Amino acid sequence: MTKDLKFFLFVAFWCSVTAFSQDLSVKYSFIKNGLSIKDYNLDIQKDHSLFYDSEYCLDNINIKSQLIILKDNSSEIKVLDKAGDVSVSTRKQIQLNWRMINETKIIENYTCQKAEVIYGNKKWIVWFTNDLPFQDGPFVFKGLPGLILVAESEQYKFELLEINKSLNKQCSIKQEGRKELSYDKYQSLFDNITNKNNNLLNSISNLGLKLETDFRSMSEKETKNNAIRELL
Structure with a gap:
């Protein structure tokens, strides 16, 4: 292998590492x-x-x-x-x-x-x-x-x-000031929230308060949010 070829391969490798x-x-x-x-x-x-x-x-x-x-x-x-x-x-x-x-x-x-x-x-x-x-x-x-x-x-x-190849500069994700929970307590927290939302929806439906459509829409959005929590 010639010196020129070795140099070319080195430069190509260095450029690929730098690019990524x-x-x-x-x-x-x-x-x-x-x-x-x-x-x-x-x-x-x-x-x-x-x-x-x-x-x-x-x-x-x-x-x-x-x-x-x-x-x-x-x-x-x-x-x-x-x-x-x-x-x-x-x-x-x-x-x-x-x-x-x-x-x-x-x-x-x-x-x-x-x-x-x-x-x-x-x-x-x-x-x-x-x-x-x-x-x-x-x-x-x-x-x-x-x-x-x-x-x-x-x-x-x-x-x-x-x-x-560039990040969304609008994102500002804050880690400070959050309440630290054990993973078990984290799971219990969102399980309880989901159960309360489901119970509230059932109560609204049974009472005929004509709020069911609005609350169901909110509940569906929360269900989408919870979908990925199910996988954790």
């Missing part, structure tokens, strides 16, 4: 039983990533869903959320024992490899690409040698919508 050292923003569609529920963003930065409802970044004070998953190089995730007017946070250990499968396909012009994992008593199949060497993906998924473009179980699916 920048931040990345990825948008996914969250699908349940074949129906699109919400869009979620994955913002990948130098030492951590944030996965959150795409509407969170919009200038809309009526946005209630604030579930955000913060991932770093540790074996746990940090969950930031909001229960009514109270901002809360919790942590959860995540164990992902990936099994690589010798199968590939093209997704949005990226060559992807198949892998699978058991998480939350569900078998998940994912497709990741080495063309984007970010060891991250939607929801809690991470740790493969490339960006996960699609992740799906029997009932749920995260599907790639778009990839941007």
Whole structure:
């Protein structure tokens, strides 16, 4: 190999590493039983990533869903959320024992490899690409040698919508001032909120207060917000 060729290969390698050292923003569609529920963003930065409802970044004070998953190089995730007017946070250990499968396909012009994992008593199949060497993906998924473009179980699916090489500068996610809960208490909190909302809807229906349509619409929005909490 000539010195010129060695130098060219070194420069090409260095440029590829430099190109992928920048931040990345990825948008996914969250699908349940074949129906699109919400869009979620994955913002990948130098030492951590944030996965959150795409509407969170919009200038809309009526946005209630604030579930955000913060991932770093540790074996746990940090969950930031909001229960009514109270901002809360919790942590959860995540164990992902990936099994690589010798199968590939093209997704949005990226060559992807198949892998699978058991998480939350569900078998998940994912497709990741080495063309984007970010060891991250939607929801809690991470740790493969490339960006996960699609992740799906029997009932749920995260599907790639778009990839941007710059982050949404509108997003300002505050971690300070949140009430820290154990993961068990976090689960109980939102289980109780869901049960109260369901009971209130049933009461309104039984009393014939003509508020059922409005409250049902609010309840459906909250159900969409809870859909991803079911998976945690």
